[in-house]
Amino acid sequence: MSFTFIDEQLAQQKANNLDRNRVVLSQSTGRLLTFDGVEYINFSSNDYLGLAGHEAIKTSYINGIAQYGSSSCSSPLITGYTKAHQQLEENLADWLNAERCLLFSSGFSANCGVLNTLGQDASVGFHLDKLAHASLIDGAFNSKAKAKRFRHNDVSHLEKQLKSTACTSNLVVTEGVYSMDGDCAPLSAIKQISDANDAWLYIDDAHGIGVLGDDGSGTAKAQDLAIDNKVIQMATFGKAIATNGAVVAGNEELIEYFINRNREYIYSTAISPALALATNASIELCKRDTWRREKIQKLTELFINKLDNSIAVTATQSSIIGVIVGSEIDTLYCAQHLKELGFWLTAIRPPTVETGKSRLRVTITSNHNDNDISTLAESINEVIGKCLQNN
Ligand SMILES: Cc1ncc(COP(=O)(O)O)c(C=O)c1O
Incomplete structure (x- = not known):
């Protein structure tokens, strides 16, 4: 039989919590996206300067x-x-x-x-x-x-x-x-x-x-x-x-x-x-528009300041912040719970990152505001806190 590895590898990826799926968005307008009739604040976009709708x-x-x-x-x-x-x-x-x-x-x-x-x-x-x-x-x-x-x-x-x-x-x-x-x-x-x-x-x-x-x-x-x-x-x-x-x-x-x-x-x-x-x-x-770069920097500082000290983040110098969770399953749990609170964040898992360093990849754009950032940080504190308690 030809290409038997296709089914085998797909099954293996699923068993290891590493299966990848696309989501069909009905709207995505910079700060917000709509999925399945629900609106989320988008922290996964690479539209760092908020120019996609300009x-x-x-x-x-x-x-x-x-x-x-x-x-x-x-x-x-x-x-x-x-x-x-x-x-x-x-x-x-x-x-x-x-x-x-x-x-x-x-x-x-x-x-x-x-x-x-x-x-x-x-x-x-x-x-x-x-x-x-x-x-x-x-x-x-x-x-x-x-x-x-x-x-x-x-x-x-x-x-x-x-x-x-x-x-x-x-x-x-x-x-x-x-x-x-x-x-x-x-x-x-x-x-x-x-x-x-x-x-x-x-x-x-x-x-x-x-x-x-x-x-x-x-x-x-x-x-x-x-x-x-x-x-x-x-x-x-x-x-x-x-x-x-x-x-x-x-x-x-x-x-x-x-x-x-x-x-x-x-x-x-x-x-x-x-x-x-x-x-x-x-x-x-x-x-x-230098203000867009300045705003990203300010919002990034605010986000890091609002996170609990116990939460590990990557040494960012840009719009991207990795909030390290650890295992694939915990990272998926956190991303799912943050979605329930209205935040769209992607769980990044191996092989994209090292095993044991699965993370929430937060991208901050100039379309976000202080309130988005503060509520996201508070929600991450809560969700990661709960996740660690369960372990
Ligand atoms: C560092 C880096 N290089 C190259 C690429 C590929 O760029 P493109 O999306 O235009 O194919 C990406 C995109 O994900 C990237 O992150």
Whole structure:
């Protein structure tokens, strides 16, 4: 019988409380979402700056559809590249302080595309942070390069790896902000070690873009990292920027190389021109509305201050806070009870996080208010308290 593992693995996932299910929302408008006729305060959205419903973005989208239609209808090297895409790439290069940019249809494909293209043989070494996103792991380990992981944010461990590598071209792969902990990579220290060992640096800033830096351009700006031609940045549009797609920013030759050799770029339909226009409008708001970043910071401080001291939280420097519960079953219990109190939070379990570190992932956005945050913290105190009593 073919594919008997499908049923077996599904059953195993269920037995281990690790089965994954989608929920069908009837409405999701920033701060609130509606599921099965009930309204919840949404603390699971990546719309960090609260821009998904912004009129300026919607208008640009609609105008883009009126001008270009609903799709690019082609890959970028055929007829899928328009003035809207070109303008977006130029604006992004300016914002990210890079020589050039290239658009991808998602962050997942951008990460896989870059690592597959650069990892062309075993002379290339990839050095990934232990907590790097699935798309970076897949891109690196499915390539022909030698891929290794270093302990999370452990610069000495990275240095050891770089000093002992036999690879002649090396790329250090980090995130700006880590998606399940909300902490940042120490980019300046990592860059120093990379430079000292003739390695390039790749920063996936999916969760830093829009949220960090005085102009919202991300973690590198927030940490005063000078962007030179050995830094590659990747950012997704589906989170703070509130559209869809992704960008890779790097030096002139690298981007030209990707246009010629990156299979994910070459053989995939370009994002729609309307989406490019909407993304351009969003970037202007990200740069301009510093109050959104300031509000996230204030609300995050309020949330942490209101939590009981006994509750473990991750060392956040962003919109993301991991409230550590521990076991999968306890985390599911807490998420379910918080839902009954009107809060929508996702239980994050292995393999997304380490076994024993299952957590509630709280994302704070500029759409939330002080009352949302205070009542959430009080409810978490109560629910986790009850859960620990039951153990
Ligand atoms: C760190 C990180 N990189 C890449 C991605 C993938 O981006 P996208 O959703 O645009 O495919 C995500 C999204 O979950 C992410 O968290």
